[in-house]
Amino acid sequence: MNARERKMEPMVSSRFVGVVSFVLAVAIAALCDAQTFRGSIAGRVTDATGAVLPGVTVTATNNATAQSRTTTTSDTGDFSLPDLALGTYTLEATLQGFQTLKVTVEVTVSRVSSIDLKMGLSTVAETVQVSAAILTLDTKSTALSNVIQPKQVQDLPLNGRDFTRMLQLSPGVAGTSVNGVRTRGNNYQIDGADNNDAFQNIAAVNQGGVSGIAGTLLPIEAIDQFSVQSGGSAEMGRNAGSTVNLVIKSGTND
Known part of the structure; x- marks a missing residue:
C-alpha cells in the first residue's frame, strides 16, 4: 500500500460511518412518525384505603376484536398498556x-x-363490574387535543x-389555520404515516389533481376517528401548527 492509499483509507472509513449514521437517523425518525395513531391506557391500582397494590394483573380486551393485552402493576401500583388499537x-x-x-x-x-x-x-370469588364507561383524562401529555368520534x-x-373541514370543530382553528399558524403549518397523517404534499405542504390525499394527474379522494366512510393536536411533544414535531391524524376503520369479529 503506497502513501496515497494509506491517506485515503481513513477518509473512506469516515464517509462510510457518516452515511450509515444518516440512514439510521432517517429510519428512526420514520419509526417515530408512525407511533401516534393508536392510543394507550395507564393508571394506578389501590385498595379501599388508598394503599398501592403491586403485582395486580391488568388485562385490556378489545370488545370488537376480542384481542387482549396484559400487564402487571409495578411496586408503586402503576400500569401502562401502550400502542392499543382504537376502540x-x-x-x-x-x-x-x-x-x-x-x-x-x-x-x-x-x-x-x-x-x-x-x-x-x-x-369469596366475586367480580365487580362497572357497566358505565369511566370518564378518563389524559394526564400524561400537555398537548391540546380534540378527537372527532366515529358517529360524528x-x-x-x-x-x-x-x-x-373537520379541523374547524377544534378550538383555535380558523379555516385550516391552527392557533394563528399559516394554513401550511399542519402535519397531516393517515394511521400515523405521512400524508403531506412535498411541494405544497398540504394534505396529499383529497387534492384535485396536479398537472393533469387525477387526485386521490378518501371516502368519509373509511375514517374511524379524526384527531387534531396542537402544542404537542417532540414525538409529533415537523410542523408548528398541529398534527392532524386520520385513523382508518379496521375489521371486527361481527
Whole structure:
C-alpha cells in the first residue's frame, strides 16, 4: 500500500460511518412518525384505603376484536398498556384476595386514557363490574387535543365531503389555520404515516389533481376517528401548527 492509499483509507472509513449514521437517523425518525395513531391506557391500582397494590394483573380486551393485552402493576401500583388499537376496551384487574374489577374504557387516537382502579377485599370469588364507561383524562401529555368520534365523522354534513373541514370543530382553528399558524403549518397523517404534499405542504390525499394527474379522494366512510393536536411533544414535531391524524376503520369479529 503506497502513501496515497494509506491517506485515503481513513477518509473512506469516515464517509462510510457518516452515511450509515444518516440512514439510521432517517429510519428512526420514520419509526417515530408512525407511533401516534393508536392510543394507550395507564393508571394506578389501590385498595379501599388508598394503599398501592403491586403485582395486580391488568388485562385490556378489545370488545370488537376480542384481542387482549396484559400487564402487571409495578411496586408503586402503576400500569401502562401502550400502542392499543382504537376502540372500546374492557379493563380487568385481578389479584388474589381481592374482588376482580372490570371497567369499560374508550381508547382514542394519540391519547393516554388515564384511569385509577380501586379494589376491595374479598373472602369469596366475586367480580365487580362497572357497566358505565369511566370518564378518563389524559394526564400524561400537555398537548391540546380534540378527537372527532366515529358517529360524528359519519353524521357531520361536510362540504365536498372533505375531511379537512373537520379541523374547524377544534378550538383555535380558523379555516385550516391552527392557533394563528399559516394554513401550511399542519402535519397531516393517515394511521400515523405521512400524508403531506412535498411541494405544497398540504394534505396529499383529497387534492384535485396536479398537472393533469387525477387526485386521490378518501371516502368519509373509511375514517374511524379524526384527531387534531396542537402544542404537542417532540414525538409529533415537523410542523408548528398541529398534527392532524386520520385513523382508518379496521375489521371486527361481527
